[in-house]
Amino acid sequence: MTTTKGLEGIVATTSAISSIIDDTLTYVGYNIDDLADYASFEEVIYLLWHQKLPNKEELASLKKELAENAALPDEVINHFKTYPIDKVHPMAALRTAVSLLGLYDAEADNMDQEVNYHKAVRLQAKMPTIVTAFSRIRKGLDPIAPRTDLGMAANFLYMLTGEEPSEVAIEAFNKALVLHADHELNASTFTARVCVATLSDVYSGVTAAIGALKGPLHGGANEAVMKMLSEIGEVENAESYIREKLANKEKIMGFGHRVYRQGDPRAKHLREMSEKLTHLTGQPKWYEMSVKVEEVVTSEKPLPPNVDFYSASVYHSLGIDHDLFTPIFAVSRVSGWLAHILEQYSNNRLIRPRADYTGPGKQDYVPLEKRS
Ligand SMILES: CC(=O)SCCNC(=O)CCNC(=O)[C@H](O)C(C)(C)COP(=O)(O)OP(=O)(O)OC[C@H]1O[C@@H](n2cnc3c(N)ncnc32)[C@H](O)[C@@H]1OP(=O)(O)O
Numbered sequence: 001m002t003t004t005k006g007l008e009g010i011v012a013t014t015s016a017i018s019s020i021i022d023d024t025l026t027y028v029g030y031n032i033d034d035l036a037d038y039a040s041f042e043e044v045i046y047l048l049w050h051q052k053l054p055n056k057e058e059l060a061s062l063k064k065e066l067a068e069n070a071a072l073p074d075e076v077i078n079h080f081k082t083y084p085i086d087k088v089h090p091m092a093a094l095r096t097a098v099s100l101l102g103l104y105d106a107e108a109d110n111m112d113q114e115v116n117y118h119k120a121v122r123l124q125a126k127m128p129t130i131v132t133a134f135s136r137i138r139k140g141l142d143p144i145a146p147r148t149d150l151g152m153a154a155n156f157l158y159m160l161t162g163e164e165p166s167e168v169a170i171e172a173f174n175k176a177l178v179l180h181a182d183h184e185l186n187a188s189t190f191t192a193r194v195c196v197a198t199l200s201d202v203y204s205g206v207t208a209a210i211g212a213l214k215g216p217l218h219g220g221a222n223e224a225v226m227k228m229l230s231e232i233g234e235v236e237n238a239e240s241y242i243r244e245k246l247a248n249k250e251k252i253m254g255f256g257h258r259v260y261r262q263g264d265p266r267a268k269h270l271r272e273m274s275e276k277l278t279h280l281t282g283q284p285k286w287y288e289m290s291v292k293v294e295e296v297v298t299s300e301k302p303l304p305p306n307v308d309f310y311s312a313s314v315y316h317s318l319g320i321d322h323d324l325f326t327p328i329f330a331v332s333r334v335s336g337w338l339a340h341i342l343e344q345y346s347n348n349r350l351i352r353p354r355a356d357y358t359g360p361g362k363q364d365y366v367p368l369e370k371r372s
Pocket residue numbers: 006216217218219221250251252253254255256257258259301303306307308
């Protein structure tokens with residue numbers, strides 16, 4: 001048996017959803033640069049789930065179904081109110097809420113593909129509502145009901161603050177949702193596929209995926225980037241801060257990638273947005289500090305920024321609490337998880353690799369009373 005640490009380079013499935021070839025990312029063959037510039041998040045959801053772009057009627061129908069299913073059952077809202085609120089990370093709350101939603105879905109264990117598709121719509125629709133409701137409840141505020149006249153990006157920002165978001169904010173947030181929607185066999189998507197390949201249900205697959213996204217080597221890196229930028233504090237501190245971390249062999253959050261070698265094609269879009277938004281909000285230092293960090297890291301190591309690096313200053317400029325950055329990633333990535341879950345069901349085989357055993361050889365059992 002051969003082993004590859006972290007399954008590097010192993011091709012574990014076929015998939016028609018997204019591809020990374022020669023550092024170019026496509027969703028169903030559409031270059032991420034075009035989608036980031038022109039597509040709404042809802043169009044991307046449709047694309048990932050149907051493997052084609054929607055026409056006007058198809059898009060309107062998906063938007064209607066999403067809007068009709070965005071409200072949360074009272075049980076989820078009431079559950080949030082019982083949490084030791086200052087100790088609960090929003091990713092843990094999101095993970096629990098998705099699991100809880102499964103309890104109130106009478107079709108949770110119905111494995112019909114059409115039923116699973118509509119379950120996917122219902123779950124996608126509720127993700128922004130979960131994150132924003134939790135954010136308000138922990139601040140002692142009432143959750144704000146989703147509006148049927150707003151798209152997902154605008155609705156998220158509206159439910160978070162209760163205020164009508166600006167066009168610039170909606171455009172930036174929509175672009176962030178498009179950029180994070182899918183990414184081939186990343187760790188959380190693989191987790192979702194492994195889970196549902198046992199023929200477990202959609203809610204279990206997404207709950208497992210949220211758990212995998214939470215870690216700082218994956219989606220959790222965006223919150224960690226903001227923590228680092230806050231510690232650096234001012235542009236002039238960036239160089240010494242980064243050089244010291246690198247000298248101590250510490251990882252710089254938001255840099256490096258298992259698949260990309262020349263750079264993550266999503267990062268340039270987020271960098272542009274970071275420049276625009278930090279200047280608009282009168283806080284260019286977060287962009288300038290990020291640029292300085294990139295300059296120092298890349299002068300030392302061949303480690304370009306990944307999607308998480310500039311998204312931190314983008315979300316910060318939109319006034320979003322730092323521990324909501326990873327849940328926002330999940331609000332977007334759930335579209336990809338659900339696409340992969342549906343694809344896995346449609347052509348399923350249990351995912352069960354082997355381990356190369358490295359423990360002791362044959363041992364004789366010693367009864368408890370004779371052990372030292
Ligand atoms: C949405 C996403 O999930 S994007 C990734 C988000 N995660 C991060 O930004 C966390 C920081 N980055 C990392 O930890 C890694 O680059 C990962 C997890 C993204 C990829 O990891 P892997 O492919 O397993 O690379 P691995 O961790 O083995 O690193 C290879 C070498 O590069 C170094 N390296 C990799 N990333 C970094 C980094 N961000 N800072 C400093 N050094 C790094 C490692 O220390 C290692 O050096 P060594 O060979 O001298 O020991």
